[in-house]
Amino acid sequence: MTFQLAGNEPEIYEKILVPLWFRRWADALNDVLALRPGESVLDVACGTGVTTRMAREKVAPGGTVIGLDVNASMIAKAKDLAAGQDIEWLEREASDSGLASGTIDVVMSQHGYHYFPDKPAVLAEFQRVLTPGGRMGVSIWDGHSPYTSAVCMAVERHISPEIAAKQRAQRQTPSADVLADQLGKAGFSEVRIVRQELRIDVPAARVFVPLHLGSMPIADAFDALPDDRKAALIEDVEAEMRPYERGDRLVYTDAVHVALGIR
Numbered sequence: 001m002t003f004q005l006a007g008n009e010p011e012i013y014e015k016i017l018v019p020l021w022f023r024r025w026a027d028a029l030n031d032v033l034a035l036r037p038g039e040s041v042l043d044v045a046c047g048t049g050v051t052t053r054m055a056r057e058k059v060a061p062g063g064t065v066i067g068l069d070v071n072a073s074m075i076a077k078a079k080d081l082a083a084g085q086d087i088e089w090l091e092r093e094a095s096d097s098g099l100a101s102g103t104i105d106v107v108m109s110q111h112g113y114h115y116f117p118d119k120p121a122v123l124a125e126f127q128r129v130l131t132p133g134g135r136m137g138v139s140i141w142d143g144h145s146p147y148t149s150a151v152c153m154a155v156e157r158h159i160s161p162e163i164a165a166k167q168r169a170q171r172q173t174p175s176a177d178v179l180a181d182q183l184g185k186a187g188f189s190e191v192r193i194v195r196q197e198l199r200i201d202v203p204a205a206r207v208f209v210p211l212h213l214g215s216m217p218i219a220d221a222f223d224a225l226p227d228d229r230k231a232a233l234i235e236d237v238e239a240e241m242r243p244y245e246r247g248d249r250l251v252y253t254d255a256v257h258v259a260l261g262i263r
């Protein structure tokens with residue numbers, strides 16, 4: 001299971017999902033990581049670079065920031081968006097950064113950890129590149145929100161169980177206990193799992209669902225639906241989300257776990 005975007009999907013992801021979801025989660029991650037001027041940061045699974053650009057702001061003046069992602073289109077979009085900013089970009093696997101040992105003050109990763117096929121290898125890589133006393137912070141969804149549950153149900157009904165499974169997998173994350181165990185086994189000290197909640201505010205389902213699904217790995221399957229099936233899918237999400245309607249917006253609570261540790 002992974003998260004690969006192609007074509008214009010990274011563009012939609014950046015324009016739609018970053019301001020509504022990911023930039024807000026990036027700021028929440030920094031609330032616990034507390035990046036400081038002058039620090040060196042590695043942002044793993046950086047995607048289009050929302051967290052990487054946030055890190056660049058926080059470690060200035062000075063500091064160094066590296067964004068790493070396995071997906072060429074994500075890295076290409078990240079480079080475009082950060083043109084003129086002093087950020088290094090690496091198109092590599094999370095378990096093999098190629099960086100020198102003991103050179104990074106902070107390793108961070110937002111909504112990427114659950115995709116890594118070999119988590120012990122990735123955590124060993126984080127340990128290797130961190131300076132002694134360096135810190136890591138990994139933020140991942142705490143399961144599904146009311147909105148993403150509604151979308152998965154509607155996708156199952158109107159597209160297929162296989163496509164719904166692919167969409168559900170985007171939020172199949174390790175529990176807080178499993179995360180703590182994995183960090184402990186990897187040798188991190190002062191391990192803490194912090195749960196953060198945000199009140200999410202997105203446009204009405206008829207506007208948001210096509211944009212959201214248009215920036216997901218299942219975009220092609222949604223686009224291929226005939227218009228009446230698309231409309232029926234959106235109506236199902238609308239019905240499920242009625243308790244969360246506030247005027248022409250959907251307002252609901254979403255949550256992440258941030259796994260923190262010190263080398």
Ligand SMILES: C[S@@+](CC[C@H](N)C(=O)[O-])C[C@H]1O[C@@H](n2cnc3c(N)ncnc32)[C@H](O)[C@@H]1O
Nearest residue numbers: 022045046047069070071074093094110112115
């Ligand atoms: C949901 S996106 C999150 C991107 C970004 N951190 C953000 O918050 O917007 C997940 C990212 O993980 C990357 N990814 C998945 N598996 C990876 C791996 N094994 N190594 C490096 N990056 C990976 C994907 O390419 C994708 O860009």
